[in-house]
Amino acid sequence: MSATRARASLDLGGLGFDSGAHVLVKRALARLEPGAQLELRGDAAELGIHAAAWARAEGHSIELAPADADFVACITPGAAHGARWRGVERAGAGAGPEHVVEQPSQRWGLAARGAAVEAGAPAFDFALASKAELWADDLGALYAQALSAQWDPATAIPWGAPQEHSDELEDALVTVLTYLIENETAALIVPARFAASVHPHFREVQQLLAIQAADEARHIEVFTRRATLRRSQLGLSTAGGQASLKTLVDEPDFALASLLLSVLGEGSFVNLLWFLHEHAPDECSRAIMKLTAQDEARHVAFGVAHLARQAREDRSLAPRMAAAIERRHDALRGTAGLNAEVFDALIVLAARGFEPQAIAAGHQAVVELLRQMHAGRRNRLRLLGFEPERAEALSALHTRNFM
Amino acid sequence: MTSTLVLGAVAYDAKVVPIWDGFQRWFASQGLDFDYVLYSNYERQVEQHFAGAFHVAWNSPLAWVQAQRTAARLRRSARAVAMRDTDRDLTSLIVVRADSPIRSVADLRGRTLGCGAGDSPQATLIPLEHLARAGLAPERDFNVRRFDVLVGKHGDHVGGERDAARALMQGEVDAACMIDGNHLVFSNEGLLARGTTRVLAQTDKYDHCNFTVLDGAPQALIERFCKLLFSMSYDDASVRPLMDMEGLKRWCEGRTSGYAQLESACDRFRYLDSFLERMKVA
Numbered sequence: 001m002s003a004t005r006a007r008a009s010l011d012l013g014g015l016g017f018d019s020g021a022h023v024l025v026k027r028a029l030a031r032l033e034p035g036a037q038l039e040l041r042g043d044a045a046e047l048g049i050h051a052a053a054w055a056r057a058e059g060h061s062i063e064l065a066p067a068d069a070d071f072v073a074c075i076t077p078g079a080a081h082g083a084r085w086r087g088v089e090r091a092g093a094g095a096g097p098e099h100v101v102e103q104p105s106q107r108w109g110l111a112a113r114g115a116a117v118e119a120g121a122p123a124f125d126f127a128l129a130s131k132a133e134l135w136a137d138d139l140g141a142l143y144a145q146a147l148s149a150q151w152d153p154a155t156a157i158p159w160g161a162p163q164e165h166s167d168e169l170e171d172a173l174v175t176v177l178t179y180l181i182e183n184e185t186a187a188l189i190v191p192a193r194f195a196a197s198v199h200p201h202f203r204e205v206q207q208l209l210a211i212q213a214a215d216e217a218r219h220i221e222v223f224t225r226r227a228t229l230r231r232s233q234l235g236l237s238t239a240g241g242q243a244s245l246k247t248l249v250d251e252p253d254f255a256l257a258s259l260l261l262s263v264l265g266e267g268s269f270v271n272l273l274w275f276l277h278e279h280a281p282d283e284c285s286r287a288i289m290k291l292t293a294q295d296e297a298r299h300v301a302f303g304v305a306h307l308a309r310q311a312r313e314d315r316s317l318a319p320r321m322a323a324a325i326e327r328r329h330d331a332l333r334g335t336a337g338l339n340a341e342v343f344d345a346l347i348v349l350a351a352r353g354f355e356p357q358a359i360a361a362g363h364q365a366v367v368e369l370l371r372q373m374h375a376g377r378r379n380r381l382r383l384l385g386f387e388p389e390r391a392e393a394l395s396a397l398h399t400r401n402f403m
Numbered sequence: 404m405t406s407t408l409v410l411g412a413v414a415y416d417a418k419v420v421p422i423w424d425g426f427q428r429w430f431a432s433q434g435l436d437f438d439y440v441l442y443s444n445y446e447r448q449v450e451q452h453f454a455g456a457f458h459v460a461w462n463s464p465l466a467w468v469q470a471q472r473t474a475a476r477l478r479r480s481a482r483a484v485a486m487r488d489t490d491r492d493l494t495s496l497i498v499v500r501a502d503s504p505i506r507s508v509a510d511l512r513g514r515t516l517g518c519g520a521g522d523s524p525q526a527t528l529i530p531l532e533h534l535a536r537a538g539l540a541p542e543r544d545f546n547v548r549r550f551d552v553l554v555g556k557h558g559d560h561v562g563g564e565r566d567a568a569r570a571l572m573q574g575e576v577d578a579a580c581m582i583d584g585n586h587l588v589f590s591n592e593g594l595l596a597r598g599t600t601r602v603l604a605q606t607d608k609y610d611h612c613n614f615t616v617l618d619g620a621p622q623a624l625i626e627r628f629c630k631l632l633f634s635m636s637y638d639d640a641s642v643r644p645l646m647d648m649e650g651l652k653r654w655c656e657g658r659t660s661g662y663a664q665l666e667s668a669c670d671r672f673r674y675l676d677s678f679l680e681r682m683k684v685a
Binding site for chain 2: 016017018019045046049050052053054056057058059078079080083084086087118119120
């Protein structure tokens with residue numbers, strides 16, 4: 001045993017390698033002066049045997065002490081000691097966990113922002129990996145708001161509230177709920193799909209998309225539960241409606257999908273849900289519509305915020321967005337758009353009866369809804385930088401299916 | 404003249420394929436054309452090594468002794484050219500339950516010893532040799548219960564040792580054999596809960612696997628292979644995953660001084676007779 005090298009000493013007491021001694025040994029080795037050795041002391045059973053086995057696996061040299069020595073073994077650190085920390089790269093360029101870079105390395109992979117990433121980590125292939133295409137300035141606030149606004153369907157909805165409306169009004173409501181469920185399913189799939197493509201460096205974006213998907217899952221639950229309160233069957237899912245939604249599900253571009261889904265689709269849905277909140281025939285449905293409308297408004301806010309930021313930085317985005325709206329309009333030109341049953345059901349719900357005057361009032365309310373939807377879309381397109389006339393024209397091309 | 408170095412290895416686990424695929428890619432990046440063939444058991448590998456099917460064998464210690472004895476009888480020569488740092492200076496333990504009345508190896512008389520696979524150097528042959536040197540012959544002085552998991556793979560699979568350890572804790576055997584490192588692993592896993600076992604005996608140090616070459620192997624390729632192995636640094640992120648998978652921090656020169664206990668065991672128990680007959684060199 002070398003007598004010339006500096007030695008530190010570690011007394012493990014009764015702690016063995018079968019109960020975590022390696023933690024203290026690693027800590028002591030990390031604090032050794034270069035070239036020094038570490039003497040182990042302790043009286044745990046099999047300490048020497050286990051120390052030798054552990055040291056061998058770690059690449060350290062070890063000499064067991066003679067029986068009359070006052071220590072058990074002496075470890076000389078191997079060259080591999082600390083290798084994993086050599087050449088590490090900070091995910092986030094070393095500026096701390098809050099610093100968001102423009103183009104994170106794919107090799108940072110799943111590492112937490114600010115973590116030290118060992119060299120040699122595999123490169124991932126996150127398709128959405130630039131700040132310009134994802135970021136919004138108020139993501140933190142939007143996420144905090146989304147978290148605090150979560151609600152529990154079991155307690156937030158008065159499922160047992162009296163149901164005093166007619167079967168025909170209930171049928172109209174079920175028709176609309178059937179339509180809402182399939183639309184919300186599309187609104188779940190789209191953010192869920194993109195969440196998996198977002199580089200984890202942009203964790204706030206992932207979080208918002210994830211909570212958006214969770215919102216939609218809850219909406220699907222409450223719409224379904226309400227639809228089956230009095231009916232054992234749901235209404236009609238139309239080919240035209242599904243064709244419209246399929247163009248959303250199939251849109252591969254994150255910015256364009258956000259535009260079509262959040263800015264235009266969910267934006268129109270906010271109007272629809274508030275309309276239903278006003279006209280639904282029972283307290284339970286009105287509560288559902290209010291809570292879901294609030295959720296949808298957050299989704300719209302995120303879509304507008306990140307697209308407005310991106311449009312300011314990328315002049316090519318506006319024409320791409322316009323082309324996407326026109327492309328979708330062309331693709332859906334041959335379809336029926338909003339199904340007639342839904343349109344009629346909205347009139348009946350707003351009419352609350354079948355007298356001619358009531359129907360006329362209901363029809364007028366739906367016309368007003370369409371006007372509000374159009375105005376809302378136009379205003380949001382203006383926020384994205386479109387001139388008034390262009391925003392007006394593009395809004396008019398939006399799917400007749402609303403979403 | 405071949406330009407590809409071919410390695411023989413035993414597929415003791417599914418991870419063997421990604422390990423050697425990884426080495427193949429890395430050797431290629433260093434300009435060495437490398438390929439490998441896998442066998443299901445070491446006996447076939449040694450046989451095929453002598454048949455010239457490949458150039459260098461990744462041999463278990465028992466496969467090394469088989470190759471070395473076969474070479475000697477054929478007036479050929481076998482060399483161990485490299486090994487892992489973790490292949491050096493292993494010991495095996497004979498473990499009893501903490502409350503066992505067995506206090507010394509002599510107390511094993513009439514008892515049952517749980518071993519690993521019958522062809523495991525570390526969990527069967529070397530511990531039995533250790534006891535034989537202490538005057539206890541298997542099946543005469545004590546019973547041997549083998550936990551034959553994947554025979555032919557020379558105990559590379561830890562299953563036999565694990566089964567023996569489990570049998571010890573269930574009272575099915577009075578003592579169990581295992582590598583020192585596996586005693587630590589089983590302790591940390593809770594299979595051998597802390598304080599429930601006692602080490603009755605520890606063998607002398609021995610060595611484990613090595614890269615074996617026979618006379619006539621393409622010398623320049625073997626030298627290039629060894630030089631590249633020794634150049635692998637755990638600091639290098641491109642090879643560290645390979646070294647982790649193969650369980651080493653650095654490659655060492657091959658040495659054969661660590662196989663004496665195993666050779667004695669093979670002689671004492673005439674363990675190699677049937678293999679040498681198969682090789683037609685008995």
